[in-house]
Amino acid sequence: xxxxxxxxxxxxxxxxxxxxxxxxxxxxxxxxxxxxxxxxxxxxxxxxxxxxxxxxxxxxxxxxxxxxxxxxxxxxxxxxxxxxxxxxxxxxxxxxxxxxxxxxxxxxxxxxxxxxxxxxxxxxxxxxxxxxxxxxxxxxxxxxxxxxxxxxxxxxxxxxxxxxxxxxxxxxxxxxxxxxxxxxxxxxxxxxxxxxxxxxxxxxxxxxxxxxxxxxxxxxxxxxxxxxxxxxxxxxxxxxxxxxxxxxxxxxxxxxxxxxxxxxxxxxxxxxxxxxxxxxxxxxxxxxxxxxxxxxxxxxxxxxxxxxxxxxxxxxxxxxxxxxxxxxxxxxxxxxxxxxxxxxxxxxxxxxxxxxxxxxxxxxxxxxxxx
Numbered sequence: 001x002x003x004x005x006x007x008x009x010x011x012x013x014x015x016x017x018x019x020x021x022x023x024x025x026x027x028x029x030x031x032x033x034x035x036x037x038x039x040x041x042x043x044x045x046x047x048x049x050x051x052x053x054x055x056x057x058x059x060x061x062x063x064x065x066x067x068x069x070x071x072x073x074x075x076x077x078x079x080x081x082x083x084x085x086x087x088x089x090x091x092x093x094x095x096x097x098x099x100x101x102x103x104x105x106x107x108x109x110x111x112x113x114x115x116x117x118x119x120x121x122x123x124x125x126x127x128x129x130x131x132x133x134x135x136x137x138x139x140x141x142x143x144x145x146x147x148x149x150x151x152x153x154x155x156x157x158x159x160x161x162x163x164x165x166x167x168x169x170x171x172x173x174x175x176x177x178x179x180x181x182x183x184x185x186x187x188x189x190x191x192x193x194x195x196x197x198x199x200x201x202x203x204x205x206x207x208x209x210x211x212x213x214x215x216x217x218x219x220x221x222x223x224x225x226x227x228x229x230x231x232x233x234x235x236x237x238x239x240x241x242x243x244x245x246x247x248x249x250x251x252x253x254x255x256x257x258x259x260x261x262x263x264x265x266x267x268x269x270x271x272x273x274x275x276x277x278x279x280x281x282x283x284x285x286x287x288x289x290x291x292x293x294x295x296x297x298x299x300x301x302x303x304x305x306x307x308x309x310x311x312x313x314x315x316x317x318x319x320x321x322x323x324x325x326x327x328x329x330x331x332x333x334x335x336x337x338x339x340x341x342x343x344x345x346x347x348x349x350x351x352x353x354x355x356x357x358x359x360x361x362x363x364x365x366x367x368x369x370x371x
Contacts, residue, residue, distance in 0.1 A: 002359060006241035006320075007272050009354050010329065011043050012363045013051035015233035019216045020052055022231055026199050027206035031057035033080055033192075035213035038062075042351035043217055043235055047362060049075065058100070060211060064090040071097045080125065083135075084108045091115035095122070102127050102161070104135040109145055113152045122156040124149075125192060130179040132165040139183050159190040159209065167197035168221045173205055197221035200230060218327075219347035220337050227337060234336065236351055237327030238279075238358075241320055242291065244270035245311065254308050255300030260285050266299075267311040271323050274305040278354040279325060283307075283343040290324040290332030291317045326350060 023032050034056040040048035045066065049059065058078035061067050064086075067079045081101040085091050091111055094101050103109055104127040116122055126145065129136030137145050149156055162180050167173050173193075180193065192209035194202065199210050200221065214220075218234035220227040227234065246268045254260045254268055269291065275281035279302055287298040291314055299308040311317045322331035326339045336347040343350075 003357075005272055006239075006243070007277055008239055008359045008361050010237040010239055010327070010361045010363050011047055012233070012235050012237075012328075013047055014363075015218050015235040016040075016043070016048055016051040016216055017055070018233045019218055019235070020056065020212065023196075023199050023210065023212035023215060027194065027203070027210045030194075030206045030208060030210045033058045033060040033078075033209060033211045034216060035060045035082075035211055037082060037213075038352050041214065041217045041348060042354050044360065046073075048216070049073075058209075064093050064099075067099050068093050068097055071099075078123070085111050087111075088115045095120045099123075100125060100159075102135075103145070104137065106141065106145065109148060113148065116153060119155055122153060123159075124156055125159045125161045128160060128162045128180055128183050130162045130176040130183065132163050132176075134163070136162065139179075142183055159192055160184055160187055161192040161209075164193070164195055164198055164205075167195055167202060167205075168223070173198055173202050177205060195221075214348055217347075217351060218336075219340075219351070223341070227335060234327045234333075236336070236354075237329035238273070238325040238350075238354065239327075239329040239331065240271050240273045240323045240325060242269040242309075242311075242317060242323060243272045243306070243319060245318055246270070253300075256303060257301055260300035260308075264312075267315070268299060269309045269311040269317060269321070269323075271307050271309055271325075272305070273307055273323075273325055274303045276304045276355060277358050278350070279307065280343040280345060280350070280353070282345075283339070287342040288334050288338050289326075290329070290334050292321050293332045295332065295334070 034052050036045050036048045036059055039045050060080040060082050062083050070079055079099050084102040100123040102125045127136040129138050164173050190208040193207050194205040194210040196213050196215035198205040218227055218232045248262045248266045248268050250262050250264050252262050273279050281302045283302055285299055294314050296310050299310050324331040324334050326334050326336040336350050340347045340350050
């Protein structure tokens with residue numbers, strides 16, 4: 001998509017590869033599912049696949065249609081359906097395309113039993129609910145599920161998995177690991193436990209397969225630790241430019257609702273970026289951005305197509321001055337995690353919310369680090 005409007009999202013495939021390699025270095029004995037759900041967290045599924053195709057142990061997606069498209073595009077690695085199957089046609093695709101799928105409830109198990117041909121190869125991840133209380137078999141329902149699999153689908157290659165609720169927080173993972181161990185009993189088969197936070201902070205959870213998600217795209221899973229400190233590289237920069245400048249007297253208000261009042265004479269820059277582009281409308285005055293390589297702040301309420309910023313201390317900035325909303329952009333670096341924290345959200349949401357109308361530029365100039 002081309003547009004004369006200056007906003008764009010710049011994607012760096014080399015950063016995605018760097019971050020995948022970091023996950024592998026953190027968990028050197030494990031294989032790693034590259035999680036590319038939600039259009040690779042807004043970065044573009046196909047861009048992420050091309051960045052990782054030569055090295056990824058496997059890819060993890062949500063929709064069966066996406067998995068089939070990957071197979072048709074020649075992806076040969078294992079592909080995992082993170083929410084499993086929803087209909088008989090999904091089961092057929094799992095068998096025909098050699099997909100791995102999560103099984104998290106009796107209804108999915110029954111779909112497999114009814115529609116997988118006798119003896120057909122099958123690889124599944126049986127999900128255990130160890131405290132997230134979202135998806136997964138409970139201690140009461142797991143034995144029956146495993147018994148049914150053993151009896152009806154004895155050819156199935158089974159991995160046990162769970163998902164951590166607070167790997168990035170104070171509660172940590174030990175309580176869920178203990179529940180997993182109690183539920184798994186004497187299980188000797190493959191295990192998948194670790195998400196991004198656990199990969200980086202809880203090495204005891206690495207086991208056979210890890211599942212890097214947000215870390216692939218250069219954001220930190222931890223509120224108190226920056227992506228840079230973790231060695232991650234940002235894979236997306238949201239960039240735009242100043243399209244107007246206003247000189248505002250002390251006492252004047254700015255933007256819809258007049259939520260900001262100038263405490264002194266100010267220069268206000270208007271940036272071509274708003275909530276229709278995916279920038280969070282609830283981002284308050286003070287949310288960081290960069291103009292001409294210098295950090296400044298947003299001012300007032302975010303509009304549909306524009307937002308205001310403080311240019312009072314950047315006198316050289318005028319119309320056409322480049323702006324970095326987040327990421328490592330041409331106007332400076334503003335960590336997405338900082339923008340997200342200021343807006344009371346997380347970088348995951350920023351990335352996934354970038355609107356289709358925002359043009360994407362792929363940065364092929366960034367050097368790929370050596371293994």
